[in-house]
């Protein structure tokens with residue numbers, strides 16, 4: 001069995017990824033990382049309602065990616081359940097995320113960027129050689145980068161950047177008043193906590209791939225998907241999710257499954273919802289020519 005851990009697995013794209021992995025890969029077992037055990041159990045109950053045999057391939061793991069202690073406890077739980085040798089995980093999907101449209105930069109960065117770092121620090125040592133790490137980023141990342149100064153656009157694509165440089169940038173953003181003047185003084189074109197958090201996730205993916213050459217580490221956007229994260233956008237506009245172009249959570253699993261179980265030609269890159277490579281500094285729509293740049 002290939003065991004994969006998916007954070008934020010109780011609903012939305014995370015839950016759809018659990019189901020798609022079970023349906024398409026019979027040698028896969030999934031650890032559903034959830035911050036609330038009741039919501040997690042309800043998700044497992046739904047998955048098993050018409051497919052009771054799935055239960056043997058599913059387990060719950062309490063993990064709040066925004067909390068250092070919770071992540072460490074979750075790591076210890078996996079070791080207690082499955083041991084550390086041989087490596088208990090084939091794959092890790094950093095899916096938990098919040099904050100589309102939020103102005104709470106601290107909270108959004110803590111979950112979306114620092115959360116990915118926390119989980120990677122704790123769990124990558126448990127991922128077997130040639131295993132997979134998939135960071136769920138967003139097209140909001142390249143859109144955010146496209147509005148930055150030339151210097152910051154270069155920063156967000158720089159394969160030699162290290163984590164402490166990303167942390168320094170985030171600290172500069174968070175430590176000052178979060179207004180347009182402050183953002184502009186840092187070369188960041190727009191106040192957009194979510195876009196910033198995801199641009200940093202895609203950049204961190206390059207760092208991770210460089211530091212873990214034995215793994216296949218990539219980021220992707222699932223596309224524009226109707227979930228609890230995006231539905232308020234439709235409600236605010238008065239249009240239906242479909243009219244706005246939102247797709248089903250199942251559609252969003254395509255690049256994730258490709259990066260988990262397919263043959264991605266590269267490590268350390270960002271892929272679009274069509275499972276083709278995309279740039280970090282401007283938006284490539286699904287179906288547009290694949291990006292082959294640095």
Ligand SMILES: NC(=O)c1ccc[n+]([C@@H]2O[C@H](COP(=O)([O-])OP(=O)(O)OC[C@H]3O[C@@H](n4cnc5c(N)ncnc54)[C@H](OP(=O)(O)O)[C@@H]3O)[C@@H](O)[C@H]2O)c1
Nearest residue numbers: 008012013035064065066095096097138224225227228229
């Ligand atoms: N939907 C889109 O169009 C879209 C586009 C691009 C990228 N994404 C990304 O896709 C990922 C999944 O989003 P979604 O659309 O499926 O949203 P969603 O339906 O709101 O699901 C988010 C999941 O993350 C969990 N979560 C949030 N904070 C957490 C924390 N601190 N610790 C652990 N779990 C946490 C939530 O758990 P609770 O139920 O406990 O809140 C939920 O399971 C996110 O990273 C999002 O940024 C989504």
